[in-house]
Structures are given as structure tokens and as C-alpha cells.
Amino acid sequence: MTRPSVTTPDALAQRLAHSGLRSTPQREVIYDVLLKKRDHPTADEVYARVRSDMPSISLATVYNCLETLVQCDLVRAVNFERGPTRYCPNLRPHAHFHDEQSGSTHDIDLPPDLLEKVSAVLPPGYDAKSVEITFRGKALPSTEPKAAANK
Amino acid sequence: MTRPSVTTPDALAQRLAHSGLRSTPQREVIYDVLLKKRDHPTADEVYARVRSDMPSISLATVYNCLETLVQCDLVRAVNFERGPTRYCPNLRPHAHFHDEQSGSTHDIDLPPDLLEKVSAVLPPGYDAKSVEITFRGKALPSTEPKAAANK
DNA sequence: AGTGATAATTAGAATTATTCTAAATGATGA
DNA sequence: TCATCATTTAGAATAATTCTAATTATCACT
Ligand SMILES: [Mn+2]
Ligand SMILES: [Mn+2]
Ligand SMILES: [Zn+2]
Ligand SMILES: [Zn+2]
Numbered sequence: 001m002t003r004p005s006v007t008t009p010d011a012l013a014q015r016l017a018h019s020g021l022r023s024t025p026q027r028e029v030i031y032d033v034l035l036k037k038r039d040h041p042t043a044d045e046v047y048a049r050v051r052s053d054m055p056s057i058s059l060a061t062v063y064n065c066l067e068t069l070v071q072c073d074l075v076r077a078v079n080f081e082r083g084p085t086r087y088c089p090n091l092r093p094h095a096h097f098h099d100e101q102s103g104s105t106h107d108i109d110l111p112p113d114l115l116e117k118v119s120a121v122l123p124p125g126y127d128a129k130s131v132e133i134t135f136r137g138k139a140l141p142s143t144e145p146k147a148a149a150n151k
Numbered sequence: 152m153t154r155p156s157v158t159t160p161d162a163l164a165q166r167l168a169h170s171g172l173r174s175t176p177q178r179e180v181i182y183d184v185l186l187k188k189r190d191h192p193t194a195d196e197v198y199a200r201v202r203s204d205m206p207s208i209s210l211a212t213v214y215n216c217l218e219t220l221v222q223c224d225l226v227r228a229v230n231f232e233r234g235p236t237r238y239c240p241n242l243r244p245h246a247h248f249h250d251e252q253s254g255s256t257h258d259i260d261l262p263p264d265l266l267e268k269v270s271a272v273l274p275p276g277y278d279a280k281s282v283e284i285t286f287r288g289k290a291l292p293s294t295e296p297k298a299a300a301n302k
Numbered sequence: 303a304g305t306g307a308t309a310a311t312t313a314g315a316a317t318t319a320t321t322c323t324a325a326a327t328g329a330t331g332a
Numbered sequence: 333t334c335a336t337c338a339t340t341t342a343g344a345a346t347a348a349t350t351c352t353a354a355t356t357a358t359c360a361c362t
Contacts, residue, residue, distance in 0.1 A: 077232070079230065079231075079232055079233060080230075081228070081230055081236075082230060082233075082236060085232075085233060095272070097273070097277055097279070100280075106277075108272060108273060108274070108277070109272075110272055111272060114269070114272060117268070118265070118269065118284060119286070121246070121259060121260075121261055121262065121265060122248070122259060122286065123259070125290060125291035125293055126248055126257075126259070126286070126288065126290050126291075127288050127289045127290070127291075128248070128286040128287065128288040129251075129287055129288040129289070130286070130287045130288070131284065131285070131286055131287075132283075132284070132285045132286075132287075133269060133282065133283070133284055134282070134283045134285075135270070135273065135277070135279040135281070135282055135283075136279065136280055136281045136282075136283075137277065137278050137279040137280040137281070138278045138280070139276060139277050139278070140276035140277075140278075142276055
């Protein structure tokens with residue numbers, strides 16, 4: 001029954017304020033879209049989804065808002081090779097698994113000590129602010145993202 | 152006194168033949184350039200370096216040859232965020248450290264068991280063909296890549 | 303050596319995701 | 333209400349890469 005730390009829409013205004021930014025309808029609906037279907041959509045996909053709620057929003061605004069959410073640490077930008085950037089509202093420490101067949105991206109939760117263990121391979125003189133772990137391969141269809149299991 | 156497994160220019164013709172491809176002057180000079188200065192150059196940087204040896208080479212050929220070397224498993228393509236792809240002839244298992252100040256990329260050799268340990272976090276149903284580990288942060292100037300220390 | 307088949311290279315156009323620019327709109331608060 | 337500053341917006345610009353179609357090089361055979 002643990003809840004994700006900050007992944008509720010309410011947290012948005014707080015986090016934005018903390019960075020001296022305003023909560024706007026565009027930022028809210030974009031964050032909602034990310035929380036509702038956590039399949040690592042691209043900016044274009046976010047744009048398409050947001051347009052049903054807000055048909056007048058512009059693609060530039062989608063890019064601007066996503067960047068803002070990333071700066072506020074509410075969302076992670078996820079890249080794989082040279083593909084378009086994908087957006088992830090999962091704030092727990094996790095890795096990404098890219099299924100080559102389907103093109104889908106899955107979250108892999110990490111045990112609490114793994115990132116430290118990995119960072120321990122750094123020789124003296126290297127000070128890492130972040131670590132990213134990415135897998136590429138084949139995932140069984142049963143591992144396809146099911147209907148928005150939040151928790 | 153261990154030697155890197157396949158990182159000598161001689162290996163090139165072999166590996167290419169194994170994939171049914173020819174060894175060409177362009178492929179050779181590009182692979183040489185990658186071996187000579189292992190600082191993870193971009194395609195543009197490779198192009199610039201190769202042009203002193205072979206002024207008539209085209210940028211399209213540089214892209215083609217780099218892709219060929221990657222397909223033959225002689226070179227790794229390395230991406231960081233949305234930056235241009237960089238190329239790495241280090242075939243040992245290693246991670247990448249991106250120094251945010253200088254923009255430089257460093258190889259971090261990995262202990263033999265680490266990648267297995269990391270892959271062990273995958274739930275059943277996930278079959279990873281590759282794992283990538285990327286660090287981002289600050290590296291002390293002393294860790295700057297020194298004059299082509301091969302071995 | 304000559305010939306046809308295939309592979310590789312090349313210049314330049316096209317593509318794609320993203321960023322930039324400059325103007326319009328919206329909120330804030332003296 | 334007005335001035336100020338933040339945000340959004342449309343469209344142009346950018347940058348890395350890929351594609352296209354033509355040319356050149358290599359190879360296998362005769
Ligand atoms: Mn990824
Ligand atoms: Mn990298
Ligand atoms: Zn994720
Ligand atoms: Zn490397």
C-alpha cells in the first residue's frame with residue numbers, strides 16, 4: 001500500500017511553484033496525460049492525446065511543457081538510440097527495457113542498492129550525478145503494459 | 152600484457168569478410184581513425200579527421216562505413232540524450248561517463264560479473280540482448296583522456 | 303585483358319525531431 | 333487600470349541522419 005511519492009496531479013502546482021513557475025491548463029493536461037497512460041509517449045503522441053481535451057494547444061507548447069516538467073523533476077526524458085525522446089512520470093529508481101519487436105518501453109524497478117552498486121565501479125575522480133540503465137531485447141507479450149496499473 | 156581481443160586494424164578485413172563485406176580504403180581509414188584517437192568522435196569529427204588522409208571521401212560514406220563497422224561488431228554506437236551519435240572501438244564490456252562540463256565521454260571498464268548482476272533485476276519474460284550503463288556528471292581534469300593509451 | 307554482375311561510394315535532396323523567433327495572449331499585483 | 337512578466341503560439345530554422353540515383357570500383361569468369 002505504498003504510494004508513489006509525487007505522482008499525483010496535485011503535486012504539479014507545488015512543484016512548479018517551487019521552481020517559480022505557474023500552473024497552467026496546458027501544463028496540467030499534459031501531466032495528466034502522462035499519468036493516465038504510462039507507456040513512454042513521444043512529444044507527438046502526447047500532442048495527439050492532449051488534443052482531445054484541448055484542441056487548440058500547439059506542438060511548441062507540448063515541447064515547452066514537457067521540458068518544464070522534466071526541469072521540475074516530475075518527469076524523466078528517456079532516449080533510446082536516436083529515436084524521439086519519450087516521457088516517463090515514474091519517479092522511482094528504475095531502468096528501461098526496449099522491446100525491439102514492438103517498439104514498446106517498459107519500466108524495470110530497481111532494488112534500492114543497485115544504483116549504488118553500479119556507481120561503485122567508477123574510479124576516483126568521477127562524480128556521477130545520475131546513472132541510467134537501459135536494456136534492449138525481447139519481452140514476452142504477457143509483459144506488455146496492462147491497463148494503467150498505477151500504484 | 153593482455154591485448155584487446157579484436158581492436159587491431161588487421162582484424163578489420165576478417166570481420167568484414169565474415170559478414171560478406173569487402174575491405175575498402177574508406178572503411179580502413181575510418182577504422183584507423185577510430186583506433187588512433189579513442190575519444191568517441193561524432194560522424195562529423197570522424198569525417199574531419201579522415202579527410203587529412205583521404206580528402207575526397209564523402210560524408211555519406213563516413214556514415215555508411217561507421218554503420219558497417221557497427222554491424223560487424225567492431226565499433227559501438229554511443230548515444231547520449233539527443234546528441235549526435237558517437238563511435239567507440241572499445242570492445243570490452245564498459246559503461247560511458249559523460250562529463251557535463253567538457254562534453255567529453257569516458258570509458259568505464261566493468262568488472263566481469265556486473266552486467267550479469269544488473270541483468271538479474273529483469274523479471275521473468277524479459278530477455279535482454281544488451282545492457283547499457285551511462286553515467287552523467289563531473290570528472291576531474293586528471294581523468295581526461297590521455298594520449299591514446301591503447302592496451 | 304575484356305565483360306558483365308555486384309558492391310561501394312558519392313553528391314545532393316529529403317526527412318525528422320527539435321529549437322528558435324517574434325508576436326499574441328494571459329496572469330499578477332502595484 | 334496599467335505595467336510587467338510569463339506563457340503560449342505559428343511558423344521558420346536547424347541539425348543529424350537517411351535516402352536516391354548516378355558513378356565508380358571490385359570481382360569472377362572467360
Ligand atoms: Mn531508453
Ligand atoms: Mn552515452
Ligand atoms: Zn520509465
Ligand atoms: Zn566507449
